[in-house]
Amino acid sequence: MDLERLTALIDAYGSEPRRWPTHERQAALTLLATSAEAQAHLREAAALDALLAVRLPEIEPSASLKARVLAQTRQRPVATPGWRAQIAEALAQLFPRGQAMPQFAALALALAIGIGAGLSNVDLGSDGDMISYQLAAAANPVYFEE
């Protein structure tokens, strides 16, 4: 972090450190503590921020808009989740949110199927592979983006 970058941060995100990018915030605050020039720049930015801290006008949706928004889905087919989402949802219902159990359970199950198939020398063919893949993908969808 140098003075140029700190100035750029203040110019873009304003005087409140909570708006600064997380990964740069601490370094920026450290430099700010020792730079009179940066502190002066911060005060200038704070004046504009104070002006921008106003409540802007809000728009009340018209009754006809709400009616249209609700009506537009009535004739549309149900948005059906894909198979991965369905498996993930089933696992999420089995295990409370915030626990790692669904991921571990699915991975363990996939692993067991794989090891079992290997040890028993049973040729599951593409079905076995697909089951393992589906369970693993449901547990960790981020790694199985299509």
Place this chain on the structure above:
Amino acid sequence: MLSSLTVAAPPPAAWRIDMTEPQATAPGSDGDLMQRVARGDHGAYAKLVDRHLRHAVTLAWRVLFDRADAEEVAQEAFLRVWQHAARWQPDGSASFRTWLNRIVVNLCIDRKRRPGMAALDDQPEPVDPQPGPYEARLNAETSDRVAAALQRLPERQRAAILLCYWEGESNIAAAEALGITVGALESLLVRAKRAMRNDLAPDLGRQE
């Protein structure tokens, strides 16, 4: 002296980020409703509409400054919510509000990209010489002058500052909503704030 610089006073209520949204999949939360919408639950969809339609219209209006266009954008945004509910990940970093903001801003920007529309970022918004009743009131108070200064920004600059300042979005979420890099977002913010500082110079002078 430094402590007065680094320990900022709490922001005013109008600017504060609402952190009170219930847990993503708690019953009745946005996440819970989205999971039900993904299964075709019209009641859950209606609840989401009740909860967020006003916000969607307001955000679209603040970007487009046209009520009819804002209502069309909001309607289209909720159609996409219905169609793509299954894609939304309740465990992801983005809240439903952030996801909706992204859809609304994308639709607003796309609207301006249509053939016949002016280039987005190259020219200032024309100011209607015959302001309507609302616009006529814009000069009354500081907040209205801020809104008027916003209106004079090009759409992308306006969307950038709206997302980062008034919607409380992170730089990454705002950049994603606009389909640009974080560096490009910072450039938009700098230009937007420079223009607003010039526009609001009399008000800044009164502060000092």
